[in-house]
Amino acid sequence: xxxxxxxxxxxxxxxxxxxxxxxxxxxxxxxxxxxxxxxxxxxxxxxxxxxxxxxxxxxxxxxxxxxxxxxxxxxxxxxxxxxxxxxxxxxxxxxxxxxxxxxxxxxxxxxxxxxxxxxxxxxxxxxxxxxxxxxxxxxxxxxxxxxxxxxxxxxxxxxxxxxxxxxxxxxxxxxxxxxxxxxxxxxxxxxxxxxxxxxxxxxxxxxxxxxxxxxxxxxxxxxxxxxxxxxxxxxxxxxxxxxxxxxxxxxxxxxxxxxxxxxxxxxxxxxxxxxxxxxxxxxxxxxxxxxxxxxxxxxxxxxxxxxxxxxxxxxxxxxxxxxxxxxxxxxxx
Numbered sequence: 001x002x003x004x005x006x007x008x009x010x011x012x013x014x015x016x017x018x019x020x021x022x023x024x025x026x027x028x029x030x031x032x033x034x035x036x037x038x039x040x041x042x043x044x045x046x047x048x049x050x051x052x053x054x055x056x057x058x059x060x061x062x063x064x065x066x067x068x069x070x071x072x073x074x075x076x077x078x079x080x081x082x083x084x085x086x087x088x089x090x091x092x093x094x095x096x097x098x099x100x101x102x103x104x105x106x107x108x109x110x111x112x113x114x115x116x117x118x119x120x121x122x123x124x125x126x127x128x129x130x131x132x133x134x135x136x137x138x139x140x141x142x143x144x145x146x147x148x149x150x151x152x153x154x155x156x157x158x159x160x161x162x163x164x165x166x167x168x169x170x171x172x173x174x175x176x177x178x179x180x181x182x183x184x185x186x187x188x189x190x191x192x193x194x195x196x197x198x199x200x201x202x203x204x205x206x207x208x209x210x211x212x213x214x215x216x217x218x219x220x221x222x223x224x225x226x227x228x229x230x231x232x233x234x235x236x237x238x239x240x241x242x243x244x245x246x247x248x249x250x251x252x253x254x255x256x257x258x259x260x261x262x263x264x265x266x267x268x269x270x271x272x273x274x275x276x277x278x279x280x281x282x283x284x285x286x287x288x289x290x291x292x293x294x295x296x297x298x299x300x301x302x303x304x305x306x307x308x309x310x311x312x313x314x315x316x317x318x319x320x321x322x323x324x325x326x327x328x329x330x331x332x333x
Contacts, residue, residue: 003255010039011046011054030109031136107177113139117146125151129158130165130173132202133194138310141205152210153217159202160218160225162194196225200232204309208302234313234323236266236305240273242312246321247277253311258304260289265301 013021013036025033108116108131120128120143132140132155144152203211219226242250251259251274263271263286271290275283315321 006035006039008054008057009036010043011051012058013040014043014046015051015055031139033110034112109135109139113142114146117143121147121151125154126158127173128155129162129194130169131177133159133162133198137198137201137313138205140202144202145207145210149213153214156199156203156214157218157221159194160196160199160229162198196228197232200229201313203229204233204313205306208299208306234309236262236309237270238323239308239312240269242321242323244277246315247273249315249320250308250312251277253315254308256286256289258307260286260293261296261301261304262308263290264293264296265298265305 013024016024025036028036108119111119116139120131123131128151132143135143144155147155203214206214215226215230218229239247239250254262259274263274275286278286312321312323316323
Protein backbone atom coordinates (compact mmCIF):
# COMPACT_ATOMS: atom_id res chain seq x y z
CA UNK A 1 0.00 0.00 0.00
CA UNK A 2 1.46 3.37 -1.03
CA UNK A 3 1.72 6.27 1.41
CA UNK A 4 -1.06 8.10 -0.42
CA UNK A 5 -3.22 5.00 -0.41
CA UNK A 6 -2.55 4.41 3.27
CA UNK A 7 -3.58 7.97 4.11
CA UNK A 8 -6.83 7.63 2.14
CA UNK A 9 -7.58 4.29 3.78
CA UNK A 10 -6.91 5.81 7.21
CA UNK A 11 -9.28 8.70 6.57
CA UNK A 12 -11.92 6.27 5.30
CA UNK A 13 -11.61 4.05 8.38
CA UNK A 14 -11.89 7.02 10.72
CA UNK A 15 -14.89 8.34 8.81
CA UNK A 16 -16.77 5.03 8.83
CA UNK A 17 -17.28 4.93 12.58
CA UNK A 18 -16.36 2.24 15.09
CA UNK A 19 -18.85 -0.46 14.05
CA UNK A 20 -18.26 -0.29 10.31
CA UNK A 21 -14.49 0.13 10.70
CA UNK A 22 -14.30 -2.99 12.89
CA UNK A 23 -16.16 -5.01 10.24
CA UNK A 24 -13.67 -3.89 7.59
CA UNK A 25 -10.72 -4.73 9.83
CA UNK A 26 -11.83 -8.35 10.03
CA UNK A 27 -11.10 -8.78 6.34
CA UNK A 28 -7.56 -7.33 6.45
CA UNK A 29 -4.31 -9.17 6.92
CA UNK A 30 -2.05 -8.57 9.91
CA UNK A 31 0.38 -6.29 8.06
CA UNK A 32 -2.44 -4.12 6.76
CA UNK A 33 -3.99 -3.92 10.23
CA UNK A 34 -0.65 -2.89 11.73
CA UNK A 35 -0.08 -0.21 9.11
CA UNK A 36 -3.61 1.14 9.38
CA UNK A 37 -3.55 1.11 13.17
CA UNK A 38 -0.30 3.03 13.31
CA UNK A 39 -1.55 5.53 10.75
CA UNK A 40 -4.88 6.00 12.55
CA UNK A 41 -3.12 6.56 15.86
CA UNK A 42 -0.87 9.24 14.41
CA UNK A 43 -3.52 10.98 12.31
CA UNK A 44 -4.32 14.47 13.56
CA UNK A 45 -7.23 16.69 12.64
CA UNK A 46 -8.57 15.83 9.19
CA UNK A 47 -9.82 18.67 6.96
CA UNK A 48 -13.37 18.26 5.74
CA UNK A 49 -12.16 18.42 2.15
CA UNK A 50 -9.84 15.43 2.70
CA UNK A 51 -12.67 13.35 4.14
CA UNK A 52 -14.95 14.25 1.25
CA UNK A 53 -12.26 13.38 -1.29
CA UNK A 54 -11.48 10.02 0.30
CA UNK A 55 -15.14 9.05 0.47
CA UNK A 56 -15.77 10.19 -3.09
CA UNK A 57 -12.84 8.18 -4.44
CA UNK A 58 -13.96 5.12 -2.50
CA UNK A 59 -17.49 5.33 -3.89
CA UNK A 60 -16.16 5.79 -7.42
CA UNK A 61 -13.84 2.78 -7.05
CA UNK A 62 -16.66 0.64 -5.63
CA UNK A 63 -18.95 1.56 -8.51
CA UNK A 64 -16.25 0.63 -11.03
CA UNK A 65 -15.76 -2.78 -9.37
CA UNK A 66 -19.26 -4.16 -8.77
CA UNK A 67 -18.06 -7.77 -8.77
CA UNK A 68 -15.59 -7.38 -5.90
CA UNK A 69 -15.87 -10.10 -3.30
CA UNK A 70 -15.97 -13.15 -5.59
CA UNK A 71 -14.74 -16.03 -3.45
CA UNK A 72 -13.56 -18.75 -5.79
CA UNK A 73 -10.11 -20.33 -5.74
CA UNK A 74 -10.71 -21.76 -9.20
CA UNK A 75 -11.69 -18.35 -10.59
CA UNK A 76 -8.58 -16.72 -9.09
CA UNK A 77 -6.32 -19.49 -10.36
CA UNK A 78 -7.70 -19.24 -13.91
CA UNK A 79 -7.38 -15.45 -13.99
CA UNK A 80 -3.79 -15.46 -12.72
CA UNK A 81 -2.74 -18.28 -15.02
CA UNK A 82 -4.20 -16.59 -18.09
CA UNK A 83 -2.63 -13.26 -17.14
CA UNK A 84 0.81 -14.45 -16.03
CA UNK A 85 1.31 -17.91 -17.48
CA UNK A 86 1.70 -21.15 -15.55
CA UNK A 87 5.18 -20.60 -14.12
CA UNK A 88 4.72 -17.05 -12.87
CA UNK A 89 1.22 -17.67 -11.58
CA UNK A 90 2.11 -20.86 -9.76
CA UNK A 91 4.49 -19.37 -7.19
CA UNK A 92 2.18 -16.45 -6.47
CA UNK A 93 -0.93 -18.62 -6.21
CA UNK A 94 0.81 -20.98 -3.80
CA UNK A 95 1.29 -18.08 -1.43
CA UNK A 96 -2.22 -16.72 -1.90
CA UNK A 97 -4.34 -19.89 -1.93
CA UNK A 98 -2.27 -22.25 0.20
CA UNK A 99 -1.36 -19.97 3.09
CA UNK A 100 -3.74 -22.01 5.23
CA UNK A 101 -1.25 -24.88 5.06
CA UNK A 102 0.78 -23.09 7.72
CA UNK A 103 -1.99 -21.56 9.80
CA UNK A 104 -0.07 -21.73 13.06
CA UNK A 105 2.85 -19.91 11.52
CA UNK A 106 0.47 -17.45 9.88
CA UNK A 107 -0.59 -16.36 13.35
CA UNK A 108 2.92 -14.98 13.90
CA UNK A 109 2.18 -12.27 11.34
CA UNK A 110 0.15 -10.49 13.99
CA UNK A 111 3.22 -10.02 16.19
CA UNK A 112 6.02 -7.51 15.88
CA UNK A 113 9.48 -8.67 14.82
CA UNK A 114 11.04 -8.32 18.27
CA UNK A 115 8.34 -10.49 19.88
CA UNK A 116 8.69 -13.19 17.23
CA UNK A 117 12.47 -13.11 17.58
CA UNK A 118 12.15 -13.64 21.31
CA UNK A 119 9.60 -16.42 20.80
CA UNK A 120 11.61 -18.50 18.31
CA UNK A 121 15.16 -17.34 18.98
CA UNK A 122 16.02 -20.38 21.12
CA UNK A 123 14.68 -22.88 18.62
CA UNK A 124 16.93 -24.92 16.34
CA UNK A 125 18.12 -22.82 13.34
CA UNK A 126 16.40 -25.26 10.97
CA UNK A 127 13.06 -24.67 12.71
CA UNK A 128 13.62 -20.90 12.64
CA UNK A 129 14.41 -21.08 8.92
CA UNK A 130 11.24 -23.07 8.26
CA UNK A 131 9.15 -20.51 10.12
CA UNK A 132 10.71 -17.47 8.45
CA UNK A 133 10.15 -18.67 4.88
CA UNK A 134 6.41 -18.74 5.63
CA UNK A 135 6.37 -15.08 6.67
CA UNK A 136 6.44 -11.97 4.50
CA UNK A 137 10.00 -11.28 3.36
CA UNK A 138 10.27 -7.86 5.01
CA UNK A 139 8.97 -9.27 8.31
CA UNK A 140 11.43 -12.19 8.13
CA UNK A 141 14.23 -9.70 7.52
CA UNK A 142 13.23 -7.66 10.57
CA UNK A 143 13.17 -10.80 12.72
CA UNK A 144 16.64 -11.81 11.56
CA UNK A 145 17.84 -8.36 12.58
CA UNK A 146 17.03 -9.27 16.20
CA UNK A 147 19.35 -12.30 16.20
CA UNK A 148 23.08 -12.29 16.88
CA UNK A 149 25.37 -12.55 13.87
CA UNK A 150 26.14 -16.24 14.21
CA UNK A 151 22.50 -17.30 14.45
CA UNK A 152 21.47 -14.91 11.67
CA UNK A 153 24.10 -16.29 9.29
CA UNK A 154 23.20 -19.88 10.16
CA UNK A 155 19.48 -19.30 9.58
CA UNK A 156 19.97 -17.60 6.19
CA UNK A 157 22.23 -20.47 5.12
CA UNK A 158 19.51 -22.96 6.05
CA UNK A 159 16.89 -20.90 4.22
CA UNK A 160 19.03 -20.95 1.10
CA UNK A 161 19.43 -24.75 1.28
CA UNK A 162 15.83 -25.46 2.33
CA UNK A 163 13.92 -27.24 -0.42
CA UNK A 164 10.65 -28.66 0.86
CA UNK A 165 8.95 -29.72 4.05
CA UNK A 166 7.00 -32.90 4.66
CA UNK A 167 3.32 -32.41 5.56
CA UNK A 168 3.81 -34.24 8.86
CA UNK A 169 6.73 -31.99 9.80
CA UNK A 170 4.71 -28.88 9.00
CA UNK A 171 1.80 -30.18 11.07
CA UNK A 172 4.09 -30.87 14.02
CA UNK A 173 5.54 -27.37 13.76
CA UNK A 174 2.03 -25.92 13.58
CA UNK A 175 1.01 -27.90 16.65
CA UNK A 176 3.85 -26.37 18.65
CA UNK A 177 3.00 -22.85 17.54
CA UNK A 178 -0.71 -23.45 18.04
CA UNK A 179 -0.13 -24.08 21.73
CA UNK A 180 1.47 -20.63 21.96
CA UNK A 181 -0.71 -18.81 19.48
CA UNK A 182 -3.73 -20.02 17.51
CA UNK A 183 -4.87 -21.69 14.31
CA UNK A 184 -4.45 -25.17 12.90
CA UNK A 185 -5.16 -26.84 9.60
CA UNK A 186 -3.70 -29.95 8.04
CA UNK A 187 -1.27 -29.62 5.18
CA UNK A 188 -2.23 -31.89 2.32
CA UNK A 189 0.87 -31.97 0.18
CA UNK A 190 4.58 -31.44 0.22
CA UNK A 191 5.39 -27.84 -0.64
CA UNK A 192 8.49 -26.03 -1.83
CA UNK A 193 9.12 -23.31 0.73
CA UNK A 194 12.73 -22.17 0.91
CA UNK A 195 15.72 -22.11 -1.39
CA UNK A 196 17.88 -19.55 -3.14
CA UNK A 197 14.99 -17.25 -4.11
CA UNK A 198 13.58 -17.13 -0.57
CA UNK A 199 16.99 -16.26 0.88
CA UNK A 200 17.53 -13.57 -1.77
CA UNK A 201 14.12 -12.00 -1.16
CA UNK A 202 14.74 -11.81 2.58
CA UNK A 203 18.22 -10.37 2.12
CA UNK A 204 16.77 -7.71 -0.17
CA UNK A 205 15.01 -6.18 2.83
CA UNK A 206 18.03 -6.21 5.15
CA UNK A 207 20.14 -3.25 6.13
CA UNK A 208 23.12 -3.06 3.77
CA UNK A 209 25.70 -3.65 6.52
CA UNK A 210 23.94 -6.75 7.83
CA UNK A 211 23.33 -7.99 4.30
CA UNK A 212 27.05 -7.73 3.52
CA UNK A 213 27.97 -9.64 6.67
CA UNK A 214 25.52 -12.43 5.91
CA UNK A 215 26.69 -12.70 2.30
CA UNK A 216 30.30 -12.86 3.49
CA UNK A 217 29.42 -15.78 5.73
CA UNK A 218 27.58 -17.53 2.92
CA UNK A 219 30.55 -17.10 0.56
CA UNK A 220 32.84 -18.68 3.15
CA UNK A 221 30.51 -21.66 3.34
CA UNK A 222 29.64 -22.08 -0.33
CA UNK A 223 30.85 -19.60 -2.95
CA UNK A 224 28.66 -21.06 -5.68
CA UNK A 225 25.50 -20.82 -3.58
CA UNK A 226 26.34 -17.24 -2.56
CA UNK A 227 26.68 -16.30 -6.23
CA UNK A 228 23.28 -17.85 -6.99
CA UNK A 229 21.70 -15.85 -4.19
CA UNK A 230 23.35 -12.66 -5.45
CA UNK A 231 22.03 -13.40 -8.95
CA UNK A 232 18.48 -13.62 -7.58
CA UNK A 233 18.66 -10.36 -5.62
CA UNK A 234 17.14 -7.27 -7.18
CA UNK A 235 19.51 -4.34 -6.66
CA UNK A 236 19.06 -0.64 -7.31
CA UNK A 237 21.14 -0.65 -10.50
CA UNK A 238 18.63 -3.04 -12.06
CA UNK A 239 15.97 -0.35 -12.12
CA UNK A 240 17.20 0.32 -15.65
CA UNK A 241 15.81 -3.11 -16.62
CA UNK A 242 12.24 -2.06 -15.77
CA UNK A 243 10.34 -0.91 -18.85
CA UNK A 244 9.25 2.71 -19.20
CA UNK A 245 5.65 2.07 -18.21
CA UNK A 246 6.88 0.26 -15.11
CA UNK A 247 9.18 3.16 -14.22
CA UNK A 248 6.27 5.58 -14.54
CA UNK A 249 4.18 3.40 -12.23
CA UNK A 250 7.04 3.24 -9.75
CA UNK A 251 7.57 7.00 -9.78
CA UNK A 252 3.94 7.58 -8.83
CA UNK A 253 4.53 5.61 -5.63
CA UNK A 254 7.95 6.91 -4.55
CA UNK A 255 8.05 10.15 -2.50
CA UNK A 256 10.14 12.88 -4.15
CA UNK A 257 12.53 13.27 -1.21
CA UNK A 258 13.17 9.51 -1.12
CA UNK A 259 13.93 9.53 -4.84
CA UNK A 260 16.27 12.51 -4.59
CA UNK A 261 18.39 10.88 -1.89
CA UNK A 262 18.34 7.51 -3.66
CA UNK A 263 19.56 9.10 -6.91
CA UNK A 264 22.43 10.86 -5.13
CA UNK A 265 24.31 7.58 -5.22
CA UNK A 266 23.05 6.42 -8.62
CA UNK A 267 24.94 6.36 -11.89
CA UNK A 268 24.05 8.54 -14.90
CA UNK A 269 22.26 5.67 -16.67
CA UNK A 270 19.81 5.24 -13.80
CA UNK A 271 19.23 8.96 -13.51
CA UNK A 272 18.51 9.30 -17.21
CA UNK A 273 16.15 6.31 -17.07
CA UNK A 274 14.22 8.12 -14.33
CA UNK A 275 14.33 11.56 -15.98
CA UNK A 276 13.07 10.37 -19.36
CA UNK A 277 9.97 8.94 -17.70
CA UNK A 278 9.09 12.26 -16.07
CA UNK A 279 7.56 15.30 -17.63
CA UNK A 280 10.16 17.79 -18.84
CA UNK A 281 9.33 20.18 -16.03
CA UNK A 282 9.45 17.48 -13.36
CA UNK A 283 12.79 16.20 -14.70
CA UNK A 284 14.29 19.71 -14.63
CA UNK A 285 13.10 20.22 -11.06
CA UNK A 286 14.57 16.86 -10.03
CA UNK A 287 17.92 17.73 -11.62
CA UNK A 288 17.93 21.07 -9.79
CA UNK A 289 17.08 19.36 -6.50
CA UNK A 290 19.91 16.88 -6.98
CA UNK A 291 22.41 19.66 -7.70
CA UNK A 292 21.31 21.73 -4.73
CA UNK A 293 21.19 18.76 -2.35
CA UNK A 294 24.17 18.81 -0.05
CA UNK A 295 26.36 15.82 0.84
CA UNK A 296 24.39 12.79 2.01
CA UNK A 297 25.75 9.90 4.05
CA UNK A 298 26.19 6.71 2.06
CA UNK A 299 24.13 4.82 4.65
CA UNK A 300 21.22 7.21 4.07
CA UNK A 301 21.50 6.83 0.29
CA UNK A 302 21.47 3.04 0.63
CA UNK A 303 18.50 3.19 3.01
CA UNK A 304 16.45 5.27 0.56
CA UNK A 305 17.44 3.01 -2.33
CA UNK A 306 16.18 0.09 -0.26
CA UNK A 307 12.91 1.98 0.22
CA UNK A 308 12.54 2.35 -3.54
CA UNK A 309 13.25 -1.36 -4.01
CA UNK A 310 10.65 -2.29 -1.40
CA UNK A 311 8.05 -0.31 -3.36
CA UNK A 312 9.23 -1.89 -6.63
CA UNK A 313 8.88 -5.40 -5.20
CA UNK A 314 5.40 -4.61 -3.87
CA UNK A 315 4.32 -3.37 -7.29
CA UNK A 316 5.79 -6.50 -8.87
CA UNK A 317 3.89 -8.73 -6.45
CA UNK A 318 0.71 -6.87 -7.38
CA UNK A 319 1.45 -7.48 -11.05
CA UNK A 320 1.80 -3.78 -11.88
CA UNK A 321 5.44 -3.94 -13.00
CA UNK A 322 7.96 -6.61 -13.97
CA UNK A 323 11.38 -6.90 -12.38
CA UNK A 324 14.41 -8.39 -14.08
CA UNK A 325 16.82 -10.76 -12.36
CA UNK A 326 20.60 -10.52 -12.52
CA UNK A 327 20.69 -14.01 -13.88
CA UNK A 328 18.94 -12.80 -17.02
CA UNK A 329 15.33 -12.68 -18.15
CA UNK A 330 12.28 -11.33 -16.45
CA UNK A 331 11.02 -12.76 -13.17
CA UNK A 332 7.75 -12.18 -11.42
CA UNK A 333 8.50 -11.43 -7.79
